[in-house]
Amino acid sequence: MPIYVTPAAGLKFLFKSMDKADPPLLRNVRELVQPGNVVWDIGANVGLLTFAAAAKSGVGGAVVAFEPDSWLLQILRRSRSAQPAASAPVTIVPVAVASGVGLRQFNLAARSRASNSLAEYGHSQTGGVMEEYTVPTFTLDWLLENQPKPDLIKCDVEGAEVEVFRGQIKMLNEARPVIMCEVGDEQSDEITAIFMESGYKLFDGEKPLSTASGVSRASWNTIAIPQEKCETLVRPQPYI
8 A cells, every 4th residue: 555654754664665664563464453453553653554554454444543743644644645445544643642641742853753752761763852842642541432442552652661551451451452562671571561460462573473372571572462362363374
């Protein structure tokens, strides 16, 4: 599907075809997103997962992309206007997801907008802060009451993943989505505890689910699947 990209949002988009920009992410979309699914993309960036998921879920599904960077929002809207009618409708929400409903400071990374983060977080790859401004924030549980319930959540929030998921009882214990989450090593133990205490099984998202056996600790590319969905989702895929 067509998508607008820019190296300002990550060098992986420079001189590469989209199937080589993030192979594990696209493979996870193929394995986890089903026709008719609702997908939330938290930290959408240019929407690589957003529009891949929209293509896979189709007209019966829906995708909600959360992105607080106003410049990236324009790229997401351009890509949305280019999607074919067969893709799921995409809602673009210009907010950050955090531990409370309110206003927070948001940092634009000098090196790459893929490293943007809430002011309290961020990794060494930022290269410094290009600009700081105020963004609205909402919790997963609040959003669950105001958006269609997700079958799958992808979360890439540059170190704020514990804040996003901690205490979100309705989302983790009632909605029970599959979760794709980038997890820093410093947050790994706490994220592992949050997911496992809510009855999730963890997998390494760098490997195909068809060969996965589960891991005991969240990795950089973590897939968390509710125990009751594992039998359906984690199985050898037919060769096509």
